[in-house]
Amino acid sequence: MSLFGHTRSGQEPRAARSPLLWITLIASIAGLLVLAFAWLAGWIGRDRATAQTFTDSIEATGAAHPGFRRAHSKGVCVSGSFQGTPEGAALSSARVFQQPQVPVMGRLSIGGGDPHGADANARVRSMALQLISDDGQEWRTAMNSFPFFAVPTTEAFLEQTRAGIPDPATGKPDPAKMAAVQAKYPSARAFGQWAKTAPWSNSWANTDYNGINSFRFIAADGSERFVRWSMRPQAPFVEMTPEQRAQAGLDYLADEFQQRLAQGPVRWDMWVTLAEAGDPVDDPSQVWPEQRRQIKVGTLSLTSMQAQADGACRDVNYDPLILPRGIKGSNDPILAARSAVYSQSFNRREREIASGKAADATGKEGAR
Numbered sequence: 329m330s331l332f333g334h335t336r337s338g339q340e341p342r343a344a345r346s347p348l349l350w351i352t353l354i355a356s357i358a359g360l361l362v363l364a365f366a367w368l369a370g371w372i373g374r375d376r377a378t379a380q381t382f383t384d385s386i387e388a389t390g391a392a393h394p395g396f397r398r399a400h401s402k403g404v405c406v407s408g409s410f411q412g413t414p415e416g417a418a419l420s421s422a423r424v425f426q427q428p429q430v431p432v433m434g435r436l437s438i439g440g441g442d443p444h445g446a447d448a449n450a451r452v453r454s455m456a457l458q459l460i461s462d463d464g465q466e467w468r469t470a471m472n473s474f475p476f477f478a479v480p481t482t483e484a485f486l487e488q489t490r491a492g493i494p495d496p497a498t499g500k501p502d503p504a505k506m507a508a509v510q511a512k513y514p515s516a517r518a519f520g521q522w523a524k525t526a527p528w529s530n531s532w533a534n535t536d537y538n539g540i541n542s543f544r545f546i547a548a549d550g551s552e553r554f555v556r557w558s559m560r561p562q563a564p565f566v567e568m569t570p571e572q573r574a575q576a577g578l579d580y581l582a583d584e585f586q587q588r589l590a591q592g593p594v595r596w597d598m599w600v601t602l603a604e605a606g607d608p609v610d611d612p613s614q615v616w617p618e619q620r621r622q623i624k625v626g627t628l629s630l631t632s633m634q635a636q637a638d639g640a641c642r643d644v645n646y647d648p649l650i651l652p653r654g655i656k657g658s659n660d661p662i663l664a665a666r667s668a669v670y671s672q673s674f675n676r677r678e679r680e681i682a683s684g685k686a687a688d689a690t691g692k693e694g695a696r
Contacts, residue, residue, distance in 0.1 A: 386489060398669075402438050402440070404633050405435055407632050409430060411430075412626040416600075416625030422652045425625060434457040436454070437454045447578065455470075456469065465652035471558070473529075474540075478516045478520075487509055533588050542610065553603070562596065595630075
């Protein structure tokens with residue numbers, strides 16, 4: 329056959345004699361691409377754990393608050409700096425561990441989807457950070473006060489989220505559905521026990537924040553280690569009693585943190601735990617053994633706070649997979665799900681802002 333589609337005998341090849349075959353083939357390929365796109369976007373297979381179904385389920389667990397984050401909706405913007413240690417620089421070639429001081433822009437928040445909820449009643453507290461080093465590399469991380477994730481897979485995560493959707497007949501989640509999730513997943517039972525028994529800190533400033541997921545630190549020589557990181561406060565832990573929580577003001581954590589900042593920087597030390605062979609690096613519901621080696625890789629200093637409605641953190645998506653050279657993600661499916669859902673939530677609230685649908689409790693548009 330020549331390059332122009334003719335045989336030496338002068339006869340046309342079979343495909344050339346059947347243009348309908350080419351049309352059918354092209355149409356089939358196009359159809360498969362459309363189906364694949366729809367599947368990934370969540371337009372079909374609605375029970376799949378896609379970013380769209382996740383976000384839809386999160387939204388269904390409570391009242392709508394257009395323009396706000398779908399989870400951890402209430403928070404404040406913070407800023408400061410990060411100073412790496414030589415030990416951190418030895419583990420990872422990321423510039424953030426070598427630069428004398430890296431600017432930080434972040435967010436402190438509480439769990440839940442109500443941007444007007446009472447600070448002191450939120451069981452989960454969170455810290456999100458954006459670090460941009462002088463070589464233009466960016467690192468974003470989102471950490472929580474719980475020590476491990478409640479479930480091991482994206483399917484289980486979606487199942488747990490849906491169990492929290494209120495029953496239309498009662499206006500509250502069906503206890504039987506949540507009980508079924510806890511019966512199915514031992515880590516969910518353990519998480520429930522942590523939520524019931526772990527002491528409450530009385531400040532954002534003396535709370536531990538855990539990365540939960542595993543990441544890879546890549547050294548200058550190319551060697552890699554799986555790690556999990558945590559921010560450990562320099563401020564001493566003080567427990568908050570149920571009576572104190574009941575009497576605290578609506579914005580207790582923000583008010584208390586502002587008072588601390590007036591006295592000087594609030595600091596946390598960043599520690600990484602190194603995995604060893606056999607540790608479950610792709611399952612955030614499993615805690616690594618306590619005897620694993622831990623290394624201090626830096627210190628975070630926060631020096632200022634702004635309201636999130638007009639603060640610098642307002643329009644930042646703290647996607648945990650935005651990482652600098654020297655740090656890579658693991659194959660943890662929850663990590664990938666977080667990244668996808670954060671993006672979906674961010675896009676939805678930005679559209680709500682752009683269309684003028686977002687408002688705070690007073691009706692002010694654009695508040696987040």
